[in-house]
Amino acid sequence: MIKDLAAREDGPVRVAGWVEKVRDQKFVQFVVLRDESGAVQLVNGGVLREPDADNPRSEILLERTSAIAELTLGTFVTVTGELQHNERVKLGGVEIQIDRLEVVTSALPDNPVANDSGIDVRLDWRFLDLRRPEQNLVFRVQTTFEHALRQVWIDRDFIEIHTPKLMASASESRAELFEVDYFEGTAYLAQSPQFYKQMAQSAGFGGVFEIAPAFRADPSFTSRHATEFTSVDTEFSWIDSHEDVMALHEELIVAGLTAVKEQHGEAIQKLFGLEVEVPTRPFPRIPLAEAKQIVKDRGYEVPRADADMDPEGERRIAAYVDEELSHDFVFLTDYDASIRPFYHMRHEGDPALTKSYDLIYRGVEISTGAQREHRVDVLEAQAREKGLEPAELGFYLDFFRYGVPPHGGFGMGLGRVLMLLLKQSSIREVTYLFRGPTRLLP
Ligand code: AMO
Numbered sequence: 129m130i131k132d133l134a135a136r137e138d139g140p141v142r143v144a145g146w147v148e149k150v151r152d153q154k155f156v157q158f159v160v161l162r163d164e165s166g167a168v169q170l171v172n173g174g175v176l177r178e179p180d181a182d183n184p185r186s187e188i189l190l191e192r193t194s195a196i197a198e199l200t201l202g203t204f205v206t207v208t209g210e211l212q213h214n215e216r217v218k219l220g221g222v223e224i225q226i227d228r229l230e231v232v233t234s235a236l237p238d239n240p241v242a243n244d245s246g247i248d249v250r251l252d253w254r255f256l257d258l259r260r261p262e263q264n265l266v267f268r269v270q271t272t273f274e275h276a277l278r279q280v281w282i283d284r285d286f287i288e289i290h291t292p293k294l295m296a297s298a299s300e301s302r303a304e305l306f307e308v309d310y311f312e313g314t315a316y317l318a319q320s321p322q323f324y325k326q327m328a329q330s331a332g333f334g335g336v337f338e339i340a341p342a343f344r345a346d347p348s349f350t351s352r353h354a355t356e357f358t359s360v361d362t363e364f365s366w367i368d369s370h371e372d373v374m375a376l377h378e379e380l381i382v383a384g385l386t387a388v389k390e391q392h393g394e395a396i397q398k399l400f401g402l403e404v405e406v407p408t409r410p411f412p413r414i415p416l417a418e419a420k421q422i423v424k425d426r427g428y429e430v431p432r433a434d435a436d437m438d439p440e441g442e443r444r445i446a447a448y449v450d451e452e453l454s455h456d457f458v459f460l461t462d463y464d465a466s467i468r469p470f471y472h473m474r475h476e477g478d479p480a481l482t483k484s485y486d487l488i489y490r491g492v493e494i495s496t497g498a499q500r501e502h503r504v505d506v507l508e509a510q511a512r513e514k515g516l517e518p519a520e521l522g523f524y525l526d527f528f529r530y531g532v533p534p535h536g537g538f539g540m541g542l543g544r545v546l547m548l549l550l551k552q553s554s555i556r557e558v559t560y561l562f563r564g565p566t567r568l569l570p
Contacts, residue, residue, distance in 0.1 A: 497538025
């Protein structure tokens with residue numbers, strides 16, 4: 129790997145990578161070669177443009193000179209040569225004097241992705257876009273973040289589950305449901321593993337987690353919505369309230385960001401100009417009604433008093449938390465039952481409020497969590513209240529008819545976390561292959 133060259137001693141080496149830059153000067157040629165780990169400068173000091181009868185290596189030198197002169201950017205080559213440490217070389221302090229350069233696969237000369245290409249061109253040519261070091265880093269960060277979360281779950285003895293993405297009914301709002309032909313009937317793409325992660329509680333699994341695709345037929349073109357996104361889900365038993373869910377949530381976020389800082393802090397600083405900030409625990413908690421009042425007192429009224437916090441409200445409450453409490457995260461708690469799904473548990477003393485929360489990170493909702501209602505009669509009544517007939521919920525209600533412990537969990541959008549962590553303008557930048565209302569390719 130190219131990144132390991134600096135630690136090696138001078139001497140013969142063999143490297144492979146993509147041609148990133150060519151400087152073809154009269155007496156010397158330079159090539160910058162990149163692989164997924166880094167870049168190195170190659171030098172051809174034996175430039176020969178005309179045959180030289182006195183030079184026994186004339187033919188080899190001529191061939192090498194013209195091969196380098198003809199290299200197109202993005203061509204994949206292998207090179208053997210002499211590694212030399214040289215402090216004056218900015219790129220890693222080493223260079224390779226080329227002995228032999230072999231083109232493995234050449235690139236078309238008209239690379240459609242230039243540095244200033246717009247997001248749509250870059251997404252059309254995502255494989256070329258992903259060759260950029262900052263894009264590569266996004267997915268290394270994602271790998272580290274997911275790994276750290278998995279470690280927390282595994283340390284707590286949770287079980288990883290893989291729930292079906294083809295379903296017979298909706299699991300969240302019916303308005304955002306993708307329908308697919310399914311033999312003689314219809315199936316729906318899972319919007320969330322909600323029902324199945326709760327099923328694991330009735331199945332006696334204790335704690336479960338899943339990191340998997342979720343689908344929402346949401347026609348919006350915002351920077352935070354995708355029609356297919358990666359949902360980070362967990363659910364666990366024996367909780368007293370949504371407080372327990374928030375405590376696990378904090379632990380996971382802190383573990384994820386600590387690992388990202390340790391493993392990629394320097395690279396993130398270099399490529400994104402950002403310091404990774406690991407939040408302190410506990411994260412601030414503000415009941416939704418109070419949060420609305422705070423933003424109102426600061427000059428912004430959430431459009432409908434009985435509605436969810438809108439994006440502007442989220443930005444404003446986050447600004448307040450940042451100013452007053454110096455925190456990037458805030459749990460908005462105790463949402464009105466009228467704006468929450470039927471399966472959220474309500475407060476004993478105040479059934480108009482749910483034991484639920486949204487987690488806001490740098491002004492954007494990244495997660496919803498709650499304690500779930502586990503008493504089947506209450507669950508049925510809450511479903512009816514939302515216009516859902518218990519018969520429609522068939523198998524789901526059965527989970528609660530054979531003994532189920534109190535439980536709760538959350539779902540978190542992985543793309544949103546990455547977007548906010550790396551301060552990117554859109555979820556498109558941090559999704560391997562983005563899916564939106566007008567994008568199904570590549
Ligand atoms: P909710 O619908 O709030 O809750 O979704 C949870 C989180 O998933 C992410 N998300 C999205 N990300 C990108 N594009 C979308 N279209 C999109 N929709 C949602 C968000 C959101 O906060 N079953 C509950 C979770 C639970 O209670 O366990 C649920 O799905 O980051």
